[in-house]
Amino acid sequence: MTRMNEPLVLGIETSCDETGVGIVRGHTLLADAVASSVEEHARFGGVVPEVASRAHLEAMVPTIQRACSDAGIALRDVDAIAVTSGPGLAGALLVGVAAAKSLALALDKPLYGVNHLASHVAVDQLEHGALPDRCLAMLVSGGHSSLLLVDDITLGVTPLGATIDDAAGEAFDKVARVLGLPFPGGPHIDRAARDGQITIDFPRGLSTRKDLERHRFDFSFSGLKTAVARWIEAREASGEPVPVADVAASFQEAVCDVLTRKAIDAAVSNDIDTIMIGGGVAANSRLRALAEERAAAKGIRVRVPRPGLCTDNGAMVAALGSELVARGRQPSALDLPADSSLPVTTVVA
Amino acid sequence: MLLAFDTATAQVSVAVHDGSDVVAERVSEQAMKHGEHLAPLIAEALASAGATVSDVTGIAVGVGPGPFTGLRVGLVTARTLGLALDVPVHGVCTLDVLAAEAVASGAVVGDFLVATDARRKEVYVAGYSAEGTRLSGPDVLRPADAASLRPVVGEGAVLYPADFPHAVGPVRPSAGWLARLVLSGTVEPLDPEPLYLRRPDAVATAARVAAERPSP
């Protein structure tokens, strides 16, 4: 239910290859316009920062216009502007931050430079309502794999663990490449795995008793990626065909097994009854299913936004901005910098 | 009121023109801080002119060529302000701004060049008539390939004196002259599209090493 007295917030996201502009009123999503340059990066097998930055400049005004039109509002109706000020690609972030400042200046409205990771958590409020007083957030994407303790998302988050090498999404991209599947790898592996069986026991990173002493809530996917590549090489060397679907299913299982096992361990040991999963990898069907199944066994509730809200978008930034306005948090200054390595503990820059 | 700014060099320059002359001008003190300085300098320049954003009737922006990151800050700011204020945005080649000031200030008499820093040991360069009409360029060249005994305006001449021994006139583009140039009607306004002059692939390989998929 939209209440007209709730703040109308426009959010801008340009930390990687998606130009996102979202508009929310309170917890109600009004528009989520996204322009992606992913096709332009595909031939490089990864995001090229300069290509992404150029695309953000070209997409910015049309995406703002589309969001306003989808929401049925005029820019002058907006009460506050929120923008991802980090972490992400420096040159890409700058385009969004400069656009957000221009809107704040032209409309004479407050500006909130916000953390991309906190936005991934806040977005679920658009789907499942207010976050509980305490929850565990697992953010898994091409850039991050973190377990975060969230009490009040507008004040900060407490990092419990993170990847010590590759991000989960990065592992999907790299394994997709060795399997001859296109970039980005996540959706292609998910699809291929549906026709496969979990036949290969790939390693689970940081899961031995000794690893758990030091890295209980940390992840490692670099060894897994190497193990998959070696397995395929051995197959090819012996002249046998590579069972792409089985490799995809087995690799995906190894990733999802570790992610869900550690997330549930973190929730149980912190006496938390809600796990929120966000980031591009949260769109993975096996991760969702396994998390649901294992959480249910422990009486833990899992909240995952729909896939379109898990990947990078402007709505998540607007969702966090809306919460900041509602809680009366201090806006950012007009000299707000883009900070490519903004720490996860900083919600508003 | 015309609001003008240029971010195509290491510095940010902002000016406000009231139709008869430049009434406020600001230049950033630190280099390479376009994203941080531009918006506050716009607010400062407007306040100093006794104006608010709602008095702005047009925007003029330098479209480069210049280092990409700063250039984009200026262009996205111009386009977004243009959208939010519903005013036209006029693009001008940044080298033309330097040429206009050099001609108006009497720094040049005959044909001359404008050269700015393109980094990676190259310059952005264009050739002009005595009246300030662009005859060639802009191009991105190694200083040795653009070397000239003619008068050379801009930072390129300061950086590469062996190739451009005859440095004259302004070193950095001024937003005040950008505003005057647009209002003089002597330049064809361009769309606010960046003049990159280099393909993104040229920087792709090096950049990819740093970040393959860095955002969550």
Ligand SMILES: [Zn+2]
């Ligand atoms: Zn993300």
